[in-house]
Amino acid sequence: MRAVVVHTFGGPEALELVEVPVPAPGHGQVRIRVSAAAVNPVDAVTRAGALVEAGLMAPRPVTGIGWDVAGEIDEVGAGVPDFAVGQPVIGLRDLLDRSLGSYADYLVLDASAVAAAPVGRTAAEAATLPLNGLTAFQALDLLDLAEGDSVLVTGAAGAVGGFAVEIAARWRGLRVIAQVGAEDAGFVRGLGATWVLPRETPDLAEAVRALVPGGVDAVLDTAGLGAGALAAVRNRGSFVTVVGGADPMPLRGIRVHHAWISADGAALATLAGYDLTLRVADTLPLEHAADAHTRLARGGLRGRIVLTTEHGGGS
Structure with a gap:
């Protein structure tokens, strides 16, 4: 072969x-x-x-x-x-x-x-x-959010970010702020994002807190923004990165995790049953x-x- x-x-x-x-x-x-x-x-x-x-x-x-x-x-x-x-x-x-x-x-x-x-x-x-869908799925599991909670997804038009927005919004009932380039704003809205912020936003945390006073419950950082995205999280919220070297310090009681992918057939079966993009x-x-x-x-x-x-x- x-x-x-x-x-x-x-x-x-x-x-x-x-x-x-x-x-x-x-x-x-x-x-x-x-x-x-x-x-x-x-x-x-x-x-x-x-x-x-x-x-x-x-x-x-x-x-x-x-x-x-x-x-x-x-x-x-x-x-x-x-x-x-x-x-x-x-x-x-x-x-x-x-x-x-x-x-x-x-x-x-x-x-x-x-x-x-x-x-x-x-x-x-x-x-x-498999790879990108499972990464998004397992990262959202680490955030440990409940229906109605808010999450910021950076790099939301990317392979992992797109799956994360869609799974979070459509199958977990979360309010999603998607950070993307202007050309991808319509795409992520179609995935179910509640709000869209431009990638070029000068102060991401300030913009997020204007939408969700006090800060979001969690961040899924697929763009490797690190501390710049952590500042958008409320005290004792949660933060997950999928980018090596982008793990910020766990300030303000925020739980910080790195999502390391692992094969999981049962989770893959769940994802295969979703009507994902x-x-x-x-x-x-x-x-x-x-x-x-x-x-x-x-x-x-x-x-x-x-x-x-x-x-x-x-x-």
Whole structure:
């Protein structure tokens, strides 16, 4: 089978398409025949070696690339009663230091990291959900909010931010302040944001407190604003960041957390049951992974580029 791997860290040209044996599922695992794999910023930093430099991943001779996968069950290992061969699924590979990622024809995952694919969506659309949807879902869990509470989402038009706004507003009953660029204001209102603040707002905390006197109950900081966003939170509120190095000091009794993603099939199943907005910027064949990374580096994408195999998955 084909897989995209890295032997020597570097730019997009470091991505190599190689032939490797088809992996076999062990106890509690399934093998997925991959149709689509989303291209995420974490894939680029993995390819460049930044995760090894940061101590988040052990160095290894061959590094697999890709977290998100959509496809169908190809083989079921022992002790897996809930999946059947041919079933459309989505999954998340959250183990970094492995020689195979989701940029491949086949991928073995623990069954606990897999869920039935969202109904009525293409494989390319479904592949955009696991990493960013779970990050938003788990970050909102850490905020521990009740229906009617208020939350500021920074970077609200991004992949994680967009899911966070939609989940918070439509499925958790929260009042959402979305901070975005002017060009994305209509988009986040469509996701359910109660208020929208421009990204260029000179004093974010002051603007937030004008909308919610005393400050919001929580902030989900996907833009890495840190202390600038913490100032918008009420005393003894909560703050979650998804950006490394953006954890502010827990002033005024505010609970500060960092959302570190973990694969969770049950949560994925919940997300797949929501009618979430799934954004595909473009689809490219697996062998064009380097082109996808080059386009990702240019920025300006709305949605994810998705790599597809000959098994299908185009939008």
